[in-house]
Amino acid sequence: SVIAITDVLAGKFPVNEEITVHGWIRTRRDSKAGISFLAIHDGSCFDAIQAVVPNDLNNYQDEVLKLTTGASVKVTGQLVESQGQGQAFEIQATGVEVLGYVDDPDTYPMAAKRHSIEFLREQAHLRPRTNLGGAVTRVRNCLAQAIHRFMHNKGYFWISTPIITASDCEGAGEMFRVSTLDMENLPRTDKGEVDYNEDFFGKEAFLTVSGQLNVETYCSAMSKVYTFGPTFRAENSNTSRHLAEFWMCEPEIAFADLADAANLAEEMLKYVLKAVLEERADDMAFFQQRVDKTVVDRLNNVINNEFVRLDYTDAIEILLNCGKKFENPVSWGIDLNSEHERYLAEEHFNGPVVLQNYPKDIKAFYMRLNDDNKTVAAMDVLAPGIGEIIGGSQREERLDILDARLEEMDLDPEDYSWYRDLRRYGTVPHSGFGLGFERLVAYATGVQNIRDVIPFPRAPKTASF
Ligand code: 4AD
Ligand code: MG
Numbered sequence: 001s002v003i004a005i006t007d008v009l010a011g012k013f014p015v016n017e018e019i020t021v022h023g024w025i026r027t028r029r030d031s032k033a034g035i036s037f038l039a040i041h042d043g044s045c046f047d048a049i050q051a052v053v054p055n056d057l058n059n060y061q062d063e064v065l066k067l068t069t070g071a072s073v074k075v076t077g078q079l080v081e082s083q084g085q086g087q088a089f090e091i092q093a094t095g096v097e098v099l100g101y102v103d104d105p106d107t108y109p110m111a112a113k114r115h116s117i118e119f120l121r122e123q124a125h126l127r128p129r130t131n132l133g134g135a136v137t138r139v140r141n142c143l144a145q146a147i148h149r150f151m152h153n154k155g156y157f158w159i160s161t162p163i164i165t166a167s168d169c170e171g172a173g174e175m176f177r178v179s180t181l182d183m184e185n186l187p188r189t190d191k192g193e194v195d196y197n198e199d200f201f202g203k204e205a206f207l208t209v210s211g212q213l214n215v216e217t218y219c220s221a222m223s224k225v226y227t228f229g230p231t232f233r234a235e236n237s238n239t240s241r242h243l244a245e246f247w248m249c250e251p252e253i254a255f256a257d258l259a260d261a262a263n264l265a266e267e268m269l270k271y272v273l274k275a276v277l278e279e280r281a282d283d284m285a286f287f288q289q290r291v292d293k294t295v296v297d298r299l300n301n302v303i304n305n306e307f308v309r310l311d312y313t314d315a316i317e318i319l320l321n322c323g324k325k326f327e328n329p330v331s332w333g334i335d336l337n338s339e340h341e342r343y344l345a346e347e348h349f350n351g352p353v354v355l356q357n358y359p360k361d362i363k364a365f366y367m368r369l370n371d372d373n374k375t376v377a378a379m380d381v382l383a384p385g386i387g388e389i390i391g392g393s394q395r396e397e398r399l400d401i402l403d404a405r406l407e408e409m410d411l412d413p414e415d416y417s418w419y420r421d422l423r424r425y426g427t428v429p430h431s432g433f434g435l436g437f438e439r440l441v442a443y444a445t446g447v448q449n450i451r452d453v454i455p456f457p458r459a460p461k462t463a464s465f
Pocket of ligand 2: 380388390391
């Protein structure tokens with residue numbers, strides 16, 4: 001079977017024995033002495049392995065000297081300890097088989113020179129071949145694995161919640177419609193409205209904005225659950241923090257209040273960031289050098305310090321009294337903007353802040369009403385450099401109050417009959433949150449735009465694959 005270059009560089013194969021590696025050329029360098037040095041990578045780690053190719057190989061002139069960045073090869077030779085600095089091991093090639101040349105090296109978009117991140121974004125099919133694309137991909141994978149491991153170790157069950165749904169969890173009206181109706185010839189009711197009886201599901205259907213409502217049903221039976229999958233929002237936000245398709249990890253905990261959810265969020269963030277520093281030191285060194293000089297310090301700061309807990313009302317006081325002019329004026333009741341969130345996390349506390357107990361009027365119907373009747377047990381985790389990375393709450397478990405909230409927000413209880421059942425049959429206090437996965441990857445890598453940390457970004461007017 002094919003061996004991974006990461007294992008070779010980690011010393012898992014005996015020195016002086018023959019091995020074969022497969023990969024792509026990162027660079028080719030020819031010495032005057034008639035030797036070529038191929039740097040070969042296969043995506044398994046940041047580093048490439050060097051193959052030293054002597055000019056007495058029978059295909060040296062005709063093939064090896066035609067290899068350019070991006071060409072694919074199979075190289076056999078003796079594994080030796082490396083003389084030069086850099087990697088510990090290299091290969092003294094005895095055979096180089098070319099699997100695929102690069103058609104036109106002069107126009108190959110991923111040639112060895114450094115590209116702007118914006119250019120790479122337009123080459124989504126080729127960008128995993130770059131140093132940046134590879135490093136992001138490995139860190140993203142590491143974070144996803146660490147999330148599952150963390151939840152599993154804590155006894156949570158992973159629940160697959162549906163992508164196609166009828167309910168708008170966040171009530172923000174930002175859902176993409178799923179329909180098989182003929183757009184040119186929509187069926188109409190007598191009243192002239194679109195007749196969704198004729199549609200695939202016999203009613204309106206959408207892509208989910210959050211798995212929360214569905215995962216609450218499993219929480220009300222399995223106690224500790226989470227969902228982790230893609231979610232969709234048709235919000236027309238052309239920012240570096242918003243995607244139309246993004247991934248979310250949403251734990252839901254029975255017999256738990258807001259403080260329990262905040263504690264789990266803090267523990268989870270620390271666990272997964274620690275995993276990245278330990279397991280992907282190679283990629284983190286690259287991010288530190290090329291993307292953000294402060295990234296490793298920042299993560300260590302998060303891992304080693306307690307997150308601040310701050311009530312919304314106190315946050316408003318801080319913002320009003322800080323002497324800073326904000327673009328969006330501050331008063332009790334406003335939904336905080338990213339400038340406010342960043343001021344709190346970056347300038348005032350310089351560390352993650354769990355902001356809690358928001359005014360009910362700016363939050364979703366399912367959040368638990370506090371005794372003051374003005375605020376709900378909601379939380380956002382704000383992180384320096386990115387702002388909101390997690391949103392969550394204690395859920396309203398009291399049927400009468402939930403019904404009053406539905407009415408207040410003009411939502412039809414009929415649409416939530418199954419959700420109300422959870423309150424009718426053995427209701428329990430429960431809490432949960434959603435961790436925006438791309439915001440986490442951006443945070444962990446220092447990459448500024450979350451379009452660069454998901455393989456195929458979807459945003460307004462961009463979805464080319
Ligand atoms: O704060 P949000 O909207 O919360 C919910 O959806 C809850 N139902 C979660 C729960 O309690 N189970 O979204 C959660 C997180 C945000 O904090 C943010 O990190 C991320 O999801 N997020 C986005 N990430 C990328 N692009 C977008 N358009 C996002 N919208 C939210
Ligand atoms: Mg939110």
